[in-house]
Amino acid sequence: MIAVTSGKGGVGKSTLTANLAVALAARGLSVGLVDADVHGFSVPALLGLVDEHGTAARPTRVDDMILPPVAHGVKVISIGMFVEPTEPGGRGSSVAVAWRGPMLHRTLQQFLTDVYFGDLDVLLVDLPPGTGDVAISLGQLLPNAEVLVVTTPQPAAADVAERSGLVARQTGQTVIGVVENMAGLAQPDGSLLDLFGSGGGDEVARRLSEGVDEPVPVVASVPLSVALRRGGDDGMPVVLAEPDDPAARAIEQAAAFLAGRPRSLAGRHLDVSVR
Ligand SMILES: Nc1ncnc2c1ncn2[C@@H]1O[C@H](COP(=O)(O)OP(=O)(O)OP(=O)(O)O)[C@@H](O)[C@H]1O
Ligand SMILES: [Mg+2]
Numbered sequence: 001m002i003a004v005t006s007g008k009g010g011v012g013k014s015t016l017t018a019n020l021a022v023a024l025a026a027r028g029l030s031v032g033l034v035d036a037d038v039h040g041f042s043v044p045a046l047l048g049l050v051d052e053h054g055t056a057a058r059p060t061r062v063d064d065m066i067l068p069p070v071a072h073g074v075k076v077i078s079i080g081m082f083v084e085p086t087e088p089g090g091r092g093s094s095v096a097v098a099w100r101g102p103m104l105h106r107t108l109q110q111f112l113t114d115v116y117f118g119d120l121d122v123l124l125v126d127l128p129p130g131t132g133d134v135a136i137s138l139g140q141l142l143p144n145a146e147v148l149v150v151t152t153p154q155p156a157a158a159d160v161a162e163r164s165g166l167v168a169r170q171t172g173q174t175v176i177g178v179v180e181n182m183a184g185l186a187q188p189d190g191s192l193l194d195l196f197g198s199g200g201g202d203e204v205a206r207r208l209s210e211g212v213d214e215p216v217p218v219v220a221s222v223p224l225s226v227a228l229r230r231g232g233d234d235g236m237p238v239v240l241a242e243p244d245d246p247a248a249r250a251i252e253q254a255a256a257f258l259a260g261r262p263r264s265l266a267g268r269h270l271d272v273s274v275r
Helices: 013-026 101-113 133-141 155-170 200-209 226-234 246-259
Strands: 002-005 031-035 060-062 065-067 074-078 122-126 146-151 174-183 218-223
Touching: 002 013, 002 155, 013 031, 013 074, 013 122, 013 174, 013 226, 013 246, 031 101, 101 133, 133 155, 146 155, 146 200, 155 174, 155 200, 174 200, 174 246, 200 218, 218 246, 226 246
Parallel strands: 002 122, 002 146, 031 074, 031 122, 146 174, 174 218
Antiparallel strands: 060 065
16 A cells, blocks of 8 residues: 655646556556545546546446446546536536545545455555645555655755655654656756756655654656656556656656565555544
């Protein structure tokens, strides 16, 4: 179980999570993805699980179990698959979910208990930005989860990103790595445009390594990439669509790190504690 978190919004959590899931599935692992961003769900569109109106695929119900739709080899569940479009033919993704903490908690709990993922090697969880209700609920529901912290290279973003890692730790979760996203963009003349500065990933990793036994590494630095953004818009993740793109290669590096973790989850039951 790997939760992808960040302090700030819009740093690329969902895009990276979708790509990591697909990259791990392409390596032959059995992969599930829970979109825990109930208010701001985006995973169905990123994985191409929406029709031309933007309405997400529906899960299949079998008695009390929910069978998740599969995209690019990844079993996916998102609140976007349950909300009704505001009007017939309307865009499903335009529906707003206005729920407070207890409903969010209940939804996450259902995603983790009632959805039939089968035997998974990896369950990725895409979190909403910040350290609010959902992050805390997830910490309670999955105290054994491992956490990837996403940050931009901007030094100012490091503070917030560090906090999201610290909150995860407070609930007993283990921070296993930092992914820096939106790093330097290669220019036609070969130079690098550091649109969002540099050093944020290393800084977050350094701070989260203080006072713990195992240092927290930067597992990848993913550059700004038109292909990555386009892959998200098209529902065809860049790791499949343009695997030679520098961003795709950096994500592959992160996937290799995750796949090579010594504590494989294969054959172990997901330890979901329902409270
Ligand atoms: N490396 C990148 N290069 C170019 N565009 C990127 C990159 N990473 C993410 N983006 C774009 O940035 C936007 C935000 O990404 P995304 O939705 O994945 O962030 P998020 O952290 O999940 O946001 P939120 O906090 O709202 O959930 C998207 O439009 C995405 O296509
Ligand atoms: Mg997101």
